[in-house]
């Protein structure tokens with residue numbers, strides 16, 4: 001792939017994260033959302049601020065860039081520092097507790113393990129922030145999965161939380177690698193993702209995705225795939241949303257929000273996939289200008305593209 005296409009995909013993915021997050025945020029928790037309500041938010045004359053989804057994505061990207069790759073202790077410190085600087089970004093319930101534990105000296109890979117009675121969190125918090133990992137390691141899917149797990153356990157150690165992050169990161173990587181969006185094979189994409197997860201809750205939902213295409217009702221999609229803040233009830237939904245609207249960034253993000261529930265997060269993850277697939281050019285200027293932080297995410301995308309990791313031995317795809 002030529003350098004400018006790759007750069008455009010990196011930019012599209014990270015700008016997709018922030019647009020989906022900021023446009024979806026006003027509707028988070030609503031059961032369904034009408035298209036005119038979304039258009040009203042787009043038309044209003046106020047900047048759309050981003051939430052924890054983007055705030056943590058910025059932290060992950062920043063740490064990867066600063067350390068030249070994954071450094072768990074550093075990444076945990078950056079995520080905690082960002083949270084304490086702007087705790088009002090709409091964080092989920094558990095990550096702030098992890099950040100307090102880190103401040104008290106807990107190790108980066110231990111601080112989150114005892115949450116939820118020792119199960120660890122299966123919230124979608126580690127999936128929604130993982131796009132930079134899929135970008136950085138995109139040439140090697142094993143490495144993407146490995147790094148997604150490592151970044152997840154800082155706050156989310158439940159298998160479902162981890163596998164949500166693995167799915168989202170691998171989906172980003174596969175889409176960045178695909179040269180021609182016109183020959184994109186949905187069945188192969190879903191099969192590649194399914195091979196990455198062991199939890200039946202993911203396998204069953206991934207098996208359902210193609211049956212729900214092209215135009216199942218929103219009720220059926222929510223019933224089968226979910227729209228909650230649990231990773232297994234939102235990551236497959238974001239993947240479906242992208243596939244159903246594969247040729248349009250604006251339709252993908254709008255559709256994600258129309259499904260209701262965890263709108264900022266599902267729109268953010270779907271936005272990342274759509275941006276990785278279609279590139280920055282597919283995102284209207286008017287949308288980019290409405291949202292806080294797009295310039296800084298473009299800079300981070302460029303830095304990640306510069307340092308994109310080489311494949312690891314024979315595991316390279």
Ligand code: R7I
Nearest residue numbers: 090091092093094116119120121122123124125229262265
């Ligand atoms: O995953 P997390 O960071 O939340 C992300 C969400 C996104 O929608 C953001 O936009 C923001 O609004 O928050 O936060 P967590 O607290 O780790 O997980 C979210 C919730 O999932 C928890 O607060 C619990 O309600 C639930 N949950 C669990 N419940 C029981 N057992 C997560 N893990 C468990 C569990 O193991």
Ligand code: MG
Nearest residue numbers: 051052053264
């Ligand atoms: Mg949020």
Ligand code: MG
Nearest residue numbers: 028262264265
């Ligand atoms: Mg959310």
